[in-house]
Amino acid sequence: MRPQESTTGNELALPSTIASSMPVSRIREVMDLAWEDPEAIHLEVGEPNFPTPSHIIEAANEASKAGHTRYAPNAGVPDLREALADKVIRRNGYEARQDQVVVTQGGIQALYLVLRALLEPGDEVLLPDPAWPNFRMIAHLLGARVLPYPLLAEGDFLPRPEDLERLVTPRTRAILVNSPSNPLGTVLPRELAQTLLDFARSRGLWFIADEVYDELAFDDTFVSVGSVADPDDRLVSVYSFSKVYAMTGWRVGYLVAPPDLANLLTGMQEPIISCVNTPAQMAALAAVTGPQQVVREMRDAYRERRDELLEVLDRGGLTSTRPSGAFYVWTDVSEAGVPSMELARSLIEHQHMAVAPGSAFGELGEGYVRLSLASSREDLLEGASRLARFVHHLGEAQS
Ligand SMILES: Cc1ncc(COP(=O)(O)O)c(C=O)c1O
Numbered sequence: 001m002r003p004q005e006s007t008t009g010n011e012l013a014l015p016s017t018i019a020s021s022m023p024v025s026r027i028r029e030v031m032d033l034a035w036e037d038p039e040a041i042h043l044e045v046g047e048p049n050f051p052t053p054s055h056i057i058e059a060a061n062e063a064s065k066a067g068h069t070r071y072a073p074n075a076g077v078p079d080l081r082e083a084l085a086d087k088v089i090r091r092n093g094y095e096a097r098q099d100q101v102v103v104t105q106g107g108i109q110a111l112y113l114v115l116r117a118l119l120e121p122g123d124e125v126l127l128p129d130p131a132w133p134n135f136r137m138i139a140h141l142l143g144a145r146v147l148p149y150p151l152l153a154e155g156d157f158l159p160r161p162e163d164l165e166r167l168v169t170p171r172t173r174a175i176l177v178n179s180p181s182n183p184l185g186t187v188l189p190r191e192l193a194q195t196l197l198d199f200a201r202s203r204g205l206w207f208i209a210d211e212v213y214d215e216l217a218f219d220d221t222f223v224s225v226g227s228v229a230d231p232d233d234r235l236v237s238v239y240s241f242s243k244v245y246a247m248t249g250w251r252v253g254y255l256v257a258p259p260d261l262a263n264l265l266t267g268m269q270e271p272i273i274s275c276v277n278t279p280a281q282m283a284a285l286a287a288v289t290g291p292q293q294v295v296r297e298m299r300d301a302y303r304e305r306r307d308e309l310l311e312v313l314d315r316g317g318l319t320s321t322r323p324s325g326a327f328y329v330w331t332d333v334s335e336a337g338v339p340s341m342e343l344a345r346s347l348i349e350h351q352h353m354a355v356a357p358g359s360a361f362g363e364l365g366e367g368y369v370r371l372s373l374a375s376s377r378e379d380l381l382e383g384a385s386r387l388a389r390f391v392h393h394l395g396e397a398q399s
Contacts, residue, residue, distance in 0.1 A: 018141060025133050026360035030344045034354035041353040041379045041386075043371045044344075046182060046328070048246040050301075052283075053294040056245060059286030060279045068278050074269040075262070076103025076254070077281045083288050084239075084254050092214065092237070094226035100262045102269070103276050103284075107212040107240035107253035111176075112138050113265050113272070114236050114255060118174050118206050119144045126164060126175040126205075130330075130361030130368075132182045135210075147172060150364055157184045157321060157330075161195055168203055175200055177225065178210040180217055183361050183370040184330050185323020187222045194228050201233060212240035212253065215295050217325035218303045226256065236261065243327070243374075244295055245287045252276055252284040302327045305373045309380050316388025327373035333358075334367035336391045337398035343391075344369065351386040 014020070027044060034040040075081060081101040088096040104110040111134070119125060121143030127135045129148035139146045147167045151157045159177065177196060179188035188196075200207040209225035229235045240253035257265060269275065306322070309329055313320050320331040336343050340357035347353050358368030369387070373380065 018143060021140075023133075023137060023140060025137070026341055026344075027133065027356045030341075030348070030354050030356060030360075033345065034348050037348060037352055039352045040348060041375075041383045043375050043380065043383045044354040044356045046243070046372055046374060047248050048243065048298065048327075048374045049376050050246040050298050052245065052247050052250070053287075053290075055290050056247065056283045056287045059290075060250075060283035063282030064279045068282050070278060072275040072278045072281060074275055075266040076101070076276060077278065077285065080281050080285045080288075081254075083285055084256075087288050088224075088226070088237075088256055092211070092224035092226055094224060094229070095231070096226070096256050097259070099259050100256050102255050102257065102262050102265050103281060104253045104255060104269075105273050105276050106242055106251045107210065107238050108134055109251075109273065110238045110240075110253050110255040111135070111208070111210065112141075113268055114206075114208055114238070114257070115139065115142055115144070115174070117261065117265055117268060122171065124169060124172040126167060126172060128159065128176070128178060128181070129363060130183055130358065130365035131178060132210075133360055133362075135176060135178075136362075145171070148362060148364075149175075151181075151184060151186070152364065153332075157181070157186045158188065158192060159196060161199055164196070164199055168205075172203065172205060174206040174208055176208040176210060179225070180211075180213040180222060180323070180325025182213065182326050183328045183356065183358075183365070185321050185326050185328050187217060187324045188225070189221065190223045190228055193223060193225050197225065197229055197233060197235075201230075206234045206236065209235065209237045211237055213243055213326040214239060215244045216299050216302065216327060218299070218306065219324055222325055232258075234258065241284050241287055245284075246298060247283070247287065250277075250280045250283055252280050301377075302373045305377050305380055308377065309371065309373065309384055312381055312384040313388060316385060316392075318388050318391065323373075329371045329373065330358075331369050331371060331387070332367060333369050333387070333391050336394040338394060340366055340369055343394070346394075347387065347390060351390050353383045353386050355383075355387065 241247040344357040356370040358365030
């Protein structure tokens with residue numbers, strides 16, 4: 001029964017308990033506040049500051065003119081699925097067939113779809129803490145219980161098998177691992193990927209590998225979980241065009257799953273989105289089959305920004321992670337002595353700059369902020385100086 005339920009009949013107008021108790025994203029909250037300040041520097045948003053490469057836009061225009069404006073199959077345009085299977089083989093290093101690929105409305109819809117297929121209400125899912133907040137929001141919508149597994153500085157911000165063993169119960173159905181990680185920038189080392197797969201296998205869990213930043217790894221330490229998995233592992237890997245090709249607004253992602261599950265997920269697309277926007281799928285086809293130099297250029301720019309930003313933060317006395325992938329720097333601001341959300345609000349008010357508060361990413365994010373390398377170099381360097389000054393100022397005021 002809904003908690004607000006009355007006997008007057010008005011309850012029919014109420015939203016469901018799940019909808020009305022939906023947690024709000026604190027990153028969104030900061031973004032909305034910051035947009036009210038026209039002078040604000042934006043380091044809170046995980047959105048490339050590059051435009052979508054022009055050959056991709058042209059491919060969508062051409063496709064629309066040529067009549068690719070109708071419904072597509074539930075699992076995606078066949079040519080795109082074939083190109084994605086090929087991409088996974090060549091760039092992610094594992095075998096995938098077209099019937100294992102489902103094109104989705106961004107990585108987020110792939111994650112929702114998979115978790116919807118795997119979890120009953122009350123089932124448990126192991127999620128990282130800190131992590132991209134949308135994972136928890138999906139679990140909330142599904143009535144699933146989150147088992148947060150810690151990613152701590154003392155464990156190099158990587159999952160520790162002993163934590164997973166401690167948390168897992170007979171109701172646990174899946175573990176989600178995000179590499180390269182938002183917000184930490186860590187990548188899962190090969191041996192650890194193997195250990196985590198062994199753990200999932202021994203407990204009968206599904207393994208969900210969120211690899212939406214796969215081609216934004218800065219060194220060659222990144223490995224796709226699929227490339228170390230056994231062919232019969234219960235593994236679903238999630239990818240996206242959003243970050244890699246600067247295509248956030250096009251809303252195209254995809255997943256790779258065992259054929260039976262992929263088939264089930266395909267059927268589930270019908271009542272949810274039916275299919276992904278057809279011209280956007282043609283744009284994605286041009287992205288994945290066209291010149292990859294555009295990706296290398298953007299990745300190199302993020303790497304340069306990372307190096308310069310870390311220097312400024314270091315000179316300013318702030319400790320940060322050195323991301324191996326994705327485009328975020330995770331900075332320790334505990335010296336300020338105030339909750340990260342309060343710090344984020346004060347930074348907008350007094351320093352005209354926005355950061356993502358660590359607590360937005362989970363309990364263990366407290367004491368940190370996330371800075372996005374997808375902002376311009378000038379904004380990043382100026383923002384980092386302001387942040388360092390302000391954190392020291394608050395720290396001194398406390399002592
Ligand atoms: C870790 C992670 N997974 C998935 C996504 C989903 O992105 P999209 O739905 O734009 O593909 C994001 C976006 O920020 C992310 O950070």
